[in-house]
Amino acid sequence: MTIFSQIGLKIKLGKDRSQLSRKPAKLKKRNSEFTPSDQQDGVNELGEREHSIWSDASTLIGNRDHTDMIHGLAHHDSFDSLIDGIRSNSVGGGDERLDRAQLKRKYERSEKNKKLLGSLSGDLWQRIAALLDPADAAHLTITSRLFLEKLGNGSLRKLERPENKVHRVQFLNHMDAQMPNHLLCHPCGVYHLRTSAGDEKPRVDFVRNPPFICPKATTSYLPRMRLVHGRELPYYLIQLAIRHSAHSTRHGIHSDILCRRWKDKSSGWSHQSLYMIHDKRLLLRLRSQIFAPPKLTPTAERMLLYEQQEYTPFFSVCAHWRDGELMRLVKCALSHVPEAPESLINQMRKSPRAQDWIVKPNLIARQCDECRPARRCPECPTEYLIEISIREDPKDALNRFKHVLVVTRWSDLGDGTSPTSSPEYCAINGLKADYNSFNSVGRRAVAGVFESRMSGSIPGQRMISLNPKNQHAGEEGYGWY
Numbered sequence: 125m126t127i128f129s130q131i132g133l134k135i136k137l138g139k140d141r142s143q144l145s146r147k148p149a150k151l152k153k154r155n156s157e158f159t160p161s162d163q164q165d166g167v168n169e170l171g172e173r174e175h176s177i178w179s180d181a182s183t184l185i186g187n188r189d190h191t192d193m194i195h196g197l198a199h200h201d202s203f204d205s206l207i208d209g210i211r212s213n214s215v216g217g218g219d220e221r222l223d224r225a226q227l228k229r230k231y232e233r234s235e236k237n238k239k240l241l242g243s244l245s246g247d248l249w250q251r252i253a254a255l256l257d258p259a260d261a262a263h264l265t266i267t268s269r270l271f272l273e274k275l276g277n278g279s280l281r282k283l284e285r286p287e288n289k290v291h292r293v294q295f296l297n298h299m300d301a302q303m304p305n306h307l308l309c310h311p312c313g314v315y316h317l318r319t320s321a322g323d324e325k326p327r328v329d330f331v332r333n334p335p336f337i338c339p340k341a342t343t344s345y346l347p348r349m350r351l352v353h354g355r356e357l358p359y360y361l362i363q364l365a366i367r368h369s370a371h372s373t374r375h376g377i378h379s380d381i382l383c384r385r386w387k388d389k390s391s392g393w394s395h396q397s398l399y400m401i402h403d404k405r406l407l408l409r410l411r412s413q414i415f416a417p418p419k420l421t422p423t424a425e426r427m428l429l430y431e432q433q434e435y436t437p438f439f440s441v442c443a444h445w446r447d448g449e450l451m452r453l454v455k456c457a458l459s460h461v462p463e464a465p466e467s468l469i470n471q472m473r474k475s476p477r478a479q480d481w482i483v484k485p486n487l488i489a490r491q492c493d494e495c496r497p498a499r500r501c502p503e504c505p506t507e508y509l510i511e512i513s514i515r516e517d518p519k520d521a522l523n524r525f526k527h528v529l530v531v532t533r534w535s536d537l538g539d540g541t542s543p544t545s546s547p548e549y550c551a552i553n554g555l556k557a558d559y560n561s562f563n564s565v566g567r568r569a570v571a572g573v574f575e576s577r578m579s580g581s582i583p584g585q586r587m588i589s590l591n592p593k594n595q596h597a598g599e600e601g602y603g604w605y
């Protein structure tokens with residue numbers, strides 16, 4: 125019954141919040157004549173959009189989520205506090221008379237709101253529901269018995285249609301917290317029972333081992349993304365990691381379970397993947413490395429960097445790697461690998477002076493101003509860092525310390541809501557082209573967020589655009605191969 129008191133409260137809260145979001149405390153200036161009506165959401169008086177690394181995500185996203193608001197009606201704090209109040213009263217005692225008075229007041233307010241909402245005709249509510257998108261209309265329908273009576277189950281039936289699958293997934297996503305033993309399957313748009321709840325692991329052959337019994341597991345394409353050559357990340361692992369952090373340990377698996385270290389024997393590349401949750405989204409760091417000999421010919425460089433079937437790099441890349449400087453910078457870094465020192469016998473043959481044998485050449489590779497800075501893809505939340513460093517090769521007795529090419533990629537994999545509408549996931553996989561990484565990510569570099577949490581220090585390199593000209597010129601323009 126208290127649902128009607130919450131609706132009144134929600135409307136009031138919504139109004140207050142919208143005012144707050146329009147005028148954040150940080151941007152408000154004393155004696156300023158600038159009014160909220162003059163500006164867009166999150167834009168200050170100078171016309172700049174301000175982003176802060178420590179700010180709440182809601183200040184970065186201008187719009188309020190109406191689905192959240194409608195769904196929140198059924199799960200508002202006041203409803204829970206009412207139940208908790210009754211429970212605590214029955215368990216711990218307390219001031220019974222006060223609680224009864226509170227309950228009575230809430231009941232009266234709820235009845236008053238119920239009358240108010242009930243006084244509007246069913247036709248009017250139908251017209252309101254018609255203005256909402258299908259998922260929001262369905263949320264409004266299941267808010268309470270009164271709304272179900274007024275609106276009927278038409279909006280729920282509408283979600284069953286194949287053309288409304290996107291809205292159905294959007295509607296079902298809000299039930300995630302109530303479904304710890306199930307997982308939303310995106311190809312079906314249905315919650316499936318998890319067959320090994322809590323024991324899900326990343327498997328190479330994940331198509332034959334889905335974490336739920338899905339009739340479309342072998343006949344349709346399970347959503348996934350390429351990590352490196354020969355490795356993919358199925359979307360359900362992103363969902364499980366985010367559910368674990370957002371709801372409870374019963375809802376998914378810890379993001380640490382996804383971390384892996386492996387070597388591709390055919391190419392010689394070694395890879396290490398790390399994951400963490402930040403701001404309800406899954407972040408990935410994938411570091412790939414290979415021993416890099418000095419003075420490689422163009423053909424040898426290509427053999428080192430590309431697999432020769434689809435001509436994609438062996439290391440991890442976003443969908444936009446062909447447009448921009450990435451491959452040119454990797455080749456630039458390779459050109460800075462110094463030559464290995466000559467053996468002592470060769471040195472003695474070249475020069476009879478003992479002084480020349482003692483002086484060792486500098487083994488530290490010095491990268492130039494082009495290939496040293498970290499780079500951010502302008503079209504997706506992905507950042508790259510290319511380094512030349514020294515590693516020990518235990519298999520080589522003669523030349524024990526060698527140079528390695530290390531390519532690190534940081535990416536934001538999104539919030540796990542859908543592989544076809546989550547903005548970050550769609551952007552890194554090239555499914556949607558409307559993402560502007562410099563506007564969306566702002567000053568929060570994914571690499572900075574990741575490294576400050578994992579190692580306590582932020583990479584010192586400055587960050588510049590991977591594609592400064594913002595052109596889609598491919599092989600002809602950038603000559604990536």
Ligand SMILES: [Zn+2]
Binds near residue numbers: 316
């Ligand atoms: Zn399915």
Ligand SMILES: [Zn+2]
Binds near residue numbers: 491492495
């Ligand atoms: Zn360079």
Ligand SMILES: [Zn+2]
Binds near residue numbers: 442444501502506
């Ligand atoms: Zn990209």
